[in-house]
Structure formats: structure tokens, C-alpha cells
Amino acid sequence: MTDTASIDLRPISRHADDPPLLAAVLRPYRANCKYLQSAEVTADGEPGDGGRVTARCTFTIPESCYIDDTGHFNSVEFNICYNQMLYYTVAKSVQERLVQPFARWSMDDYWARQLADFLITDFRSSFKRAMSGRHFHGELEMVDIAEWGGSDVRDPLIVVRTTCRYWDDRGGTSQGEVRVAITNPPVGGPEKTGT
Numbered sequence: 001m002t003d004t005a006s007i008d009l010r011p012i013s014r015h016a017d018d019p020p021l022l023a024a025v026l027r028p029y030r031a032n033c034k035y036l037q038s039a040e041v042t043a044d045g046e047p048g049d050g051g052r053v054t055a056r057c058t059f060t061i062p063e064s065c066y067i068d069d070t071g072h073f074n075s076v077e078f079n080i081c082y083n084q085m086l087y088y089t090v091a092k093s094v095q096e097r098l099v100q101p102f103a104r105w106s107m108d109d110y111w112a113r114q115l116a117d118f119l120i121t122d123f124r125s126s127f128k129r130a131m132s133g134r135h136f137h138g139e140l141e142m143v144d145i146a147e148w149g150g151s152d153v154r155d156p157l158i159v160v161r162t163t164c165r166y167w168d169d170r171g172g173t174s175q176g177e178v179r180v181a182i183t184n185p186p187v188g189g190p191e192k193t194g195t
Contacts, residue, residue: 004173005190012043013042013043013044013096014040014042014097015042015043015092016040017038017039018092018095019042020102021088021091021092021095022036024086024091024111025087025091025109026084027154032062032063032065033065033080035059035061035080035084036058036059036081036084036085036088037057037145038054039056039058039092041055041089041092041093041096041100042056043096043103046056046099046100047142047143047144048100048144048145048146052142052143053098053142053168054139054140054142055092055140055141056137056138057081057137057138058136058137059081059135059136059137059138059166060134060135060143061073061077061133062134063136064077071132072131072132072172073127073131073136073166073168073172075125075127078125078166078174078176079125082140082178085140085164086160086162086178086180087114088141089140089142089177090110091107091110091114094106094107099142099145100145100147101145101147101185104186105185105186106186109124109186113184113186115184116184117183117184118180118181119180119182119183120131120178120179121159121179121180122156122177122178122179122182123178123179124176124177124178125174125175125176126174127166127173127174128173129171131167131170131172131173131174132168132172135168135169136166136167136169136172137166137167137168138164138165139164139166139167140162141162142160142161142162143162145159145161146161147159151186156184156187157181157182157183158181158182158185159182160182161177161179162177162178162179162180163175163176164176170177
């Protein structure tokens with residue numbers, strides 16, 4: 001007999017590119033630093049229970065926002081693109097109530113925290129083969145999400161463990177593992193209902 005209480009029976013949900021949400025997520029960036037062009041988010045269960053939330057993205061970097069053209073995708077651009085993928089993926093997770101704890105957040109909760117409360121605590125990247133920085137693709141996967149409530153000795157905290165990778169059409173590739181702490185998460189909020 002199978003224990004159905006531990007099986008996530010929710011169907012896989014796919015969320016096509018959302019230009020208004022993407023524009024709102026990228027609003028804090030300078031015009032020449034809005035690299036993320038589109039993203040499709042797929043949710044298949046809860047990352048903490050072996051499920052996955054994945055964003056498949058396209059990027060364009062017409063020119064570097066900080067240095068003369070290096071001719072290749074570099075670590076600064078890797079990090080900027082990662083931030084944009086993560087911000088969009090979390091915003092979409094809040095908007096569509098895809099996974100906990102983000103299903104309990106309102107969009108106002110997200111906008112209030114997007115910049116000040118998302119902190120990279122561990123960042124690892126590797127470049128396997130030189131990539132063009134002009135037009136390329138990326139993917140972010142939420143591997144695990146852990147949540148701690150506050151107490152008299154520590155504030156509440158969410159930690160999101162992710163993997164990411166980038167590739168171009170000429171075989172260039174890079175990948176990374178990034179851990180993000182989200183401080184000051186909202187308390188309570190709407191619960192996910194149905195599907």
C-alpha cells in the first residue's frame with residue numbers, strides 16, 4: 001500500500017513569459033542592464049520535498065554596463081543575469097502561489113523585499129567553454145527552500161538553494177550553485193488553494 005500523504009499529486013504547472021511582470025521585476029535596473037528578455041517558469045511539486053521550480057530564460061547583452069566589450073560572457077554578467085532570473089522566478093512563484101513559503105506572500109510583500117532582503121550567501125560559478133555575451137539562454141532551478149520562524153534570539157529567515165546554467169548557440173556554457181537568504185519574510189499571508 002502506498003502512503004499517499006507523502007505524494008504531491010498537483011499537476012505540473014507551466015507559466016509562459018509575462019512581460020508586465022518582467023518589466024516590474026527589472027524596474028530597479030538601469031536601462032543598459034536589463035539583460036533578461038523572457039522567462040518561462042515551471043513548477044513540479046515543492047523543492048523541499050524533491051519537487052522543482054525551474055525558469056528557462058533568454059538574455060541579450062547589447063553592451064556591457066560596466067566595462068569595454070570583453071568579447072565573452074563573464075562573471076559579473078553571470079551574477080547580474082542570475083539575480084534577474086531569481087527575482088523573476090520568486091515574483092512568479094508569489095504571483096501564481098507556486099511553492100511555499102512564497103505562496104503565502106502578496107505581491108506587495110515581494111516588491112518590498114526584492115532588493116534589500118535578498119542576500120547571496122554562497123556563490124559558485126564555473127565557465128566550461130567561452131560564451132557569447134550577446135544573446136544566450138539560461139536556466140535557474142530552486143533545489144531546496146528552508147524556512148525558519150523568528151524567536152527571541154534570531155529573526156525569521158528563508159534560505160533558497162539554487163543551481164543555474166547558461167549556454168549559447170555555439171556550444172558556450174557556464175554553470176553555478178547559489179544560496180540566497182531572504183531576511184525579513186512576511187508573517188502569515190494568503191495560503192495556496194486548490195491546484
